Amino acid sequence: MAAGGARGHQFKVVLLGEGCVGKTSLVLRYCEDKFNDKHISTLQASFLTKKLNIAGKRVNLAIWDTAGQERFHALGPIYYRDSNGAILVYDITDEDSFQKVKNWVKELRKMLGSEVTLCIAGNKIDLEKQRNVPAEEAEAYATSVGAKHFHTSAKLNKGVEEMFLDLTKRMLEKDTNSKPDATAKPGSTRRNIQITEDEPQEQKSGCC
Amino acid sequence: MADGDDLDFNPFFQALQTTFKQQYSIARHKCHLVCIPATDTLQGRTINQRFVETHILRTSPFFQGQYISTDKDGSKTIAVEEGNIVTLEGFQDEAEVRILSEELAYNEDYKPYKILVIERPLDGTVQASASRARSQSMLGDAQRITYQENHQYLFSFPECKKALVRLDRNITEFTNNYMIVTGYLDHAVQKLQGICQQATEDILKLCKRERQIDSIAQAVESYVVGSVHTKMWQAVCQQCQKEESLLQKKLEELRGVTGEQLGVKEAFCCPLPGAVVELATLDGLKTPLEKLSCLKRTLDSVNEEVNAHLRENQDPTSDDLPCLVSDDLILLLVPVLVQARCLHLPSNVFYIENLQWSLSSKDDLGFSLVTFKASLEYMMSADFSQLRATMSPTQKNNEISIPELMQAAQHMTLQPGPGEWEGRGAGAEAESPGKMTSFDRKLESITRMMERSSQELAAAPMPLKSITGETGDQQRAGGKRGEQVPDVIPLRKADKSGLGDFLSSLQDDFGCSYGKQT
Numbered sequence: 001m002a003a004g005g006a007r008g009h010q011f012k013v014v015l016l017g018e019g020c021v022g023k024t025s026l027v028l029r030y031c032e033d034k035f036n037d038k039h040i041s042t043l044q045a046s047f048l049t050k051k052l053n054i055a056g057k058r059v060n061l062a063i064w065d066t067a068g069q070e071r072f073h074a075l076g077p078i079y080y081r082d083s084n085g086a087i088l089v090y091d092i093t094d095e096d097s098f099q100k101v102k103n104w105v106k107e108l109r110k111m112l113g114s115e116v117t118l119c120i121a122g123n124k125i126d127l128e129k130q131r132n133v134p135a136e137e138a139e140a141y142a143t144s145v146g147a148k149h150f151h152t153s154a155k156l157n158k159g160v161e162e163m164f165l166d167l168t169k170r171m172l173e174k175d176t177n178s179k180p181d182a183t184a185k186p187g188s189t190r191r192n193i194q195i196t197e198d199e200p201q202e203q204k205s206g207c208c
Numbered sequence: 209m210a211d212g213d214d215l216d217f218n219p220f221f222q223a224l225q226t227t228f229k230q231q232y233s234i235a236r237h238k239c240h241l242v243c244i245p246a247t248d249t250l251q252g253r254t255i256n257q258r259f260v261e262t263h264i265l266r267t268s269p270f271f272q273g274q275y276i277s278t279d280k281d282g283s284k285t286i287a288v289e290e291g292n293i294v295t296l297e298g299f300q301d302e303a304e305v306r307i308l309s310e311e312l313a314y315n316e317d318y319k320p321y322k323i324l325v326i327e328r329p330l331d332g333t334v335q336a337s338a339s340r341a342r343s344q345s346m347l348g349d350a351q352r353i354t355y356q357e358n359h360q361y362l363f364s365f366p367e368c369k370k371a372l373v374r375l376d377r378n379i380t381e382f383t384n385n386y387m388i389v390t391g392y393l394d395h396a397v398q399k400l401q402g403i404c405q406q407a408t409e410d411i412l413k414l415c416k417r418e419r420q421i422d423s424i425a426q427a428v429e430s431y432v433v434g435s436v437h438t439k440m441w442q443a444v445c446q447q448c449q450k451e452e453s454l455l456q457k458k459l460e461e462l463r464g465v466t467g468e469q470l471g472v473k474e475a476f477c478c479p480l481p482g483a484v485v486e487l488a489t490l491d492g493l494k495t496p497l498e499k500l501s502c503l504k505r506t507l508d509s510v511n512e513e514v515n516a517h518l519r520e521n522q523d524p525t526s527d528d529l530p531c532l533v534s535d536d537l538i539l540l541l542v543p544v545l546v547q548a549r550c551l552h553l554p555s556n557v558f559y560i561e562n563l564q565w566s567l568s569s570k571d572d573l574g575f576s577l578v579t580f581k582a583s584l585e586y587m588m589s590a591d592f593s594q595l596r597a598t599m600s601p602t603q604k605n606n607e608i609s610i611p612e613l614m615q616a617a618q619h620m621t622l623q624p625g626p627g628e629w630e631g632r633g634a635g636a637e638a639e640s641p642g643k644m645t646s647f648d649r650k651l652e653s654i655t656r657m658m659e660r661s662s663q664e665l666a667a668a669p670m671p672l673k674s675i676t677g678e679t680g681d682q683q684r685a686g687g688k689r690g691e692q693v694p695d696v697i698p699l700r701k702a703d704k705s706g707l708g709d710f711l712s713s714l715q716d717d718f719g720c721s722y723g724k725q726t
Contacts (some may be wrong), residue, residue: 008216012570024533044511045531047575053313053323056225058215062570067534067582074589075538075582082569165314 008058014080017089018097019068022123025154085117093130117170118147126153218247239321241265245329355434358427371410378403388443425566434494448554462546472539478517483509487548496564504576541583
């Protein structure tokens with residue numbers, strides 16, 4: 001909203017991945033202990049926010065949970081446009097979901113280039129016995145595409161906070177390097193307004 | 209925003225980074241709890257060593273959830289419980305202080321600590337005027353959405369009169385002299401952006417309200433775009449004409465479609481009359497911010513109505529509710545778009561995306577817009593021909609008369625079901641004039657639109673015998689629900705010139721939700 005004038009960094013983070021890999025559970029796990037009752041009373045989980053303060057830098061994460069069903073795949077660009085970060089989630093028990101992550105990575109790199117910061121989450125590590133995606137393979141893949149890999153369990157609250165922290169740190173580094181003016185709103189398309197003093201107005205003559 | 213405080217302007221938070229830098233550094237290093245009283249409640253308060261020590265607290269070594277002040281003696285103890293801070297020891301009175309928001313903070317070693325923005329200081333009394341000022345300023349920020357509100361706000365700075373006169377002159381010049389050439393709408397957009405930027409710069413130079421730069425920029429945009437709405441809206445609609453005629457065909461094709469048929473999870477399938485009513489007002493709004501807020505309110509309505517439906521049907525022993533995710537929202541919006549007859553949705557999207565420059569595209573309003581765009585895109589690209597073949601004739605011709613709608617609205621006013629009030633969390637809040645629930649807004653919307661429709665009817669040049677060719681009573685007498693209703697489509701087309709767009713939309717689809725509700 002226009003009112004309020006948040007001065008810190010505002011980052012948009014999209015969650016991508018096949019349906020049922022646990023995207024919503026991850027974001028709910030991360031944001032659920034908010035004190036903002038707006039979210040406690042609602043079951044809406046597609047857009048949540050989290051305020052962070054990292055070494056004095058204030059960050060507002062807007063976390064967008066995207067449509068995961070195959071029939072909505074073509075709608076992806078509408079959601080990830082202008083994203084600063086993306087978390088690509090797969091289920092460690094479902095190899096196909098890892099392949100989908102690879103497709104998403106290709107697409108994001110093609111559409112957003114290296115501007116977008118990536119994390120890959122191997123979710124449901126509470127089901128380690130049923131693992132079908134080798135951890136080494138997933139980690140090697142993540143490194144090869146400039147992403148960081150995290151082993152997460154929304155159920156056991158493992159790896160979730162670390163993942164969001166690392167993502168935010170990397171987004172901050174990128175933002176600080178590319179935008180020296182930390183007070184500019186990253187999501188805004190407004191041109192910078194510079195206020196300069198006019199010539200003293202009393203000096204104007206009244207002629208014509 | 210109302211849910212928190214702008215810490216960058218908070219005198220206590222500022223003091224922690226300047227005068228009490230060392231204390232704050234130690235607090236970060238030791239991962240203490242930092243409590244920041246809301247800005248407006250700090251008016252007249254001296255921020256000294258004692259105040260700092262009371263509001264920076266270390267974790268109690270004895271009891272979980274308790275914290276001890278960082279003065280030498282550790283003389284004060286608090287507990288954090290369910291969104292409140294309870295003062296336990298060392299304070300004049302035992303009190304509960306509400307936590308407004310929480311920031312998860314990390315120190316230089318990336319160890320976590322918490323910053324809580326709290327309703328008021330933990331000790332001492334708050335001046336009544338300060339808390340009143342706070343609530344008023346919060347209210348003011350939250351409510352400045354409409355063209356009128358932004359207009360009033362902008363003209364409330366007497367020192368900016370000169371800049372506003374210049375702005376009005378530019379608007380008049382644009383309205384009277386600027387010709388929008390077909391295919392060159394971008395130029396008009398740039399021209400308006402230039403006018404807005406110039407005015408914002410002028411105002412800020414004159415009134416030196418740096419802190420309010422976002423509010424001022426937003427108010428200027430709302431005022432400018434709202435003032436040239438008629439001219440720009442016409443041009444935008446012209447530009448989106450082709451897309452909208454395709455959309456019209458889709459809306460016709462999907463008339464009567466239900467969530468179930470589209471694949472919405474069974475638990476979420478319910479009528480969404482509130483969302484339909486909310487969305488039906490979209491075309492009549494003047495500014496991008498008003499339109500965006502309308503989209504958000506529509507999504508909120510969907511959320512609330514599904515929520516209420518779930519609560520009514522859930523297992524009473526279970527407190528778990530399934531979550532609405534983007535996949536669900538995209539599908540749930542399709543019948544809402546069809547029933548609200550959003551013929552100008554492409555124009556509205558263009559208008560919002562191109563005629564506002566100060567709003568972030570990353571917040572909840574941006575998310576609302578994207579959800580609608582996704583739903584529109586899905587609707588336009590998916591093949592519904594098979595679905596159409598499976599729809600019954602009743603579904604295809606689901607109509608409702610104005611008297612039926614009025615009856616439904618009256619019913620909603622007089623007899624809210626116990627589940628409805630409870631489900632919407634209204635209770636005492638609903639009676640509070642300051643806090644309108646979505647349910648209240650829906651009722652108000654219905655009333656407003658009925659008034660508007662009546663005015664359109666009165667102003668219509670041709671005499672109207674009936675909207676559907678028969679009175680509501682006749683229609684009701686003619687057949688109970690489920691029976692074949694008269695096909696009113698040709699008649700509607702013949703009479704359309706005499707009806708407003710909204711009235712036509714009511715006649716077309718709106719009623720099916722109400723019909724199904726009972």
